[in-house]
Amino acid sequence: xxxxxxxxxxxxxxxxxxxxxxxxxxxxxxxxxxxxxxxxxxxxxxxxxxxxxxxxxxxxxxxxxxxxxxxxxxxxxxxxxxxxxxxxxxxxxxxxxxxxxxxxxxxxxxxxxxxxxxxxxxxxxxxxxxxxxxxxxxxxxxxxxxxxxxxxxxxxxxxxxxxxxxxxxxxxxxx
Amino acid sequence: xxxxxxxxxxxxxxxxxxxxxxxxxxxxxxxxxxxxxxxxxxxxxxxxxxxxxxxxxxxxxxxxxxxxxxxxxxxxxxxxxxxxxxxxxxxxxxxxxxxxxxxxxxxxxxxxxxxxxxxxxxxxxxxxxxxxxxxxxxxxxxxxxxxxxxxxxxxxxxxxxxxxxxxxxxxxxxxxxxxxxxxxxxxxxxxxxxxxxxxxxxxxxxxxxxxxxxxxxxxxxxxxxxxxxxxxxxxxxxxxxxxxxxxxxxxxxxxxxxx
Numbered sequence: 001x002x003x004x005x006x007x008x009x010x011x012x013x014x015x016x017x018x019x020x021x022x023x024x025x026x027x028x029x030x031x032x033x034x035x036x037x038x039x040x041x042x043x044x045x046x047x048x049x050x051x052x053x054x055x056x057x058x059x060x061x062x063x064x065x066x067x068x069x070x071x072x073x074x075x076x077x078x079x080x081x082x083x084x085x086x087x088x089x090x091x092x093x094x095x096x097x098x099x100x101x102x103x104x105x106x107x108x109x110x111x112x113x114x115x116x117x118x119x120x121x122x123x124x125x126x127x128x129x130x131x132x133x134x135x136x137x138x139x140x141x142x143x144x145x146x147x148x149x150x151x152x153x154x155x156x157x158x159x160x161x162x163x164x165x166x167x168x169x170x171x172x173x174x175x
Numbered sequence: 176x177x178x179x180x181x182x183x184x185x186x187x188x189x190x191x192x193x194x195x196x197x198x199x200x201x202x203x204x205x206x207x208x209x210x211x212x213x214x215x216x217x218x219x220x221x222x223x224x225x226x227x228x229x230x231x232x233x234x235x236x237x238x239x240x241x242x243x244x245x246x247x248x249x250x251x252x253x254x255x256x257x258x259x260x261x262x263x264x265x266x267x268x269x270x271x272x273x274x275x276x277x278x279x280x281x282x283x284x285x286x287x288x289x290x291x292x293x294x295x296x297x298x299x300x301x302x303x304x305x306x307x308x309x310x311x312x313x314x315x316x317x318x319x320x321x322x323x324x325x326x327x328x329x330x331x332x333x334x335x336x337x338x339x340x341x342x343x344x345x346x347x348x349x350x351x352x353x354x355x356x357x358x359x360x361x362x363x364x365x366x367x368x369x370x371x372x373x374x375x376x377x378x379x380x381x382x383x384x385x386x387x388x389x390x391x392x393x394x395x396x397x398x399x400x401x402x403x404x405x406x407x408x409x410x411x412x413x414x415x416x417x418x419x420x421x422x423x424x425x426x427x428x429x430x431x432x433x434x
Contacts, residue, residue: 057378057382059380104382147365149393151395152418152419
């Protein structure tokens with residue numbers, strides 16, 4: 001199903017997977033136009049993780065940004081070419097600009113939002129192995145996962161079967 | 176005080192290089208010999224880099240031919256042969272390249288800054304980077320359509336991106352040359368099984384720098400795998416390409432994508 005609103009082209013593949021193309025340019029998750037997605041997801045979740053794969057480039061700011069946002073580093077490779085950390089709640093609620101910067105450093109970044117029932121150990125195990133984002137969302141209850149694919153101007157949203165239907169977000173926006 | 180200064184000068188004996196020392200300098204590992212050796216090794220490394228890029232692109236061409244040929248046909252056998260040859264050449268050139276770097280490092284052991292200067296010079300050489308990009312483009316075949324071009328078989332696709340644990344031909348760190356990082360045939364398992372990047376060249380350490388990449392994966396609004404390109408080229412005071420993915424052949428006509 002395809003629909004457009006606010007310069008965002010939304011495509012729903014099923015009730016658990018949606019991709020949204022920003023018709024204005026690369027996705028900037030700190031842009032207000034994405035606020036409705038975060039509001040919806042944050043209502044249903046309480047723990048947040050950042051998974052960055054394939055560092056695109058390095059500069060002096062990356063380390064300080066990660067230090068600021070991270071509550072706990074779960075795993076990282078040399079030079080932080082891959083990183084998995086738990087986001088301090090303030091990082092998501094108040095520092096989305098910083099999070100957006102960290103997002104832009106990686107080719108395949110993802111934000112994972114966990115609800116009460118999510119099995120954190122299983123999530124950590126799966127994130128440490130090279131399984132797809134869809135498989136992670138399909139295997140663990142009570143999570144939302146937003147990530148970048150090949151296209152820097154597209155945001156993908158995946159969710160567990162037991163989380164609220166993503167498409168209802170867009171119904172609210174269009175109203 | 177004046178007389179003691181004069182005494183010092185009188186006491187100095189000018190250093191004379193012995194004949195042995197002179198010969199040593201010229202013939203047995205002295206400066207000139209060292210410089211010649213270094214230049215030869217550096218030239219060898221540059222040649223190996225070019226050879227590696229050529230091998231990789233010939234391999235890609237063979238894979239494309241393979242995917243477009245009918246099962247059991249002569250064309251398929253021919254493409255398979257070319258693929259094996261290019262893979263063997265690639266392994267050989269990769270070893271030579273690594274050996275060259277080791278030799279250079281050994282030769283420069285008393286002068287690490289010269290060793291790193293050589294690498295940095297390569298990294299800063301923008302013009303050469305563009306040359307590499309044009310070489311890359313010139314090797315990609317111009318026929319076919321994006322939907323039919325790539326990989327009908329799941330096995331081929333999976334094995335294509337499984338080199339070196341999924342990190343591709345140049346391994347986890349890629350190949351760094353002329354200010355660019357080159358990677359080829361690496362898997363992108365996070366965004367789907369059988370997806371990957373066929374070739375990627377990007378400027379190192381620059382936000383918004385030049386890059387060129389051919390990906391094989393699913394795009395927004397589709398549920399089918401396909402070959403696509405993305406690129407950004409800052410040249411002639413303009414930026415070409417940029418956000419999003421284009422058809423696989425778009426980089427060949429980058430001037431049509433001015434921003």
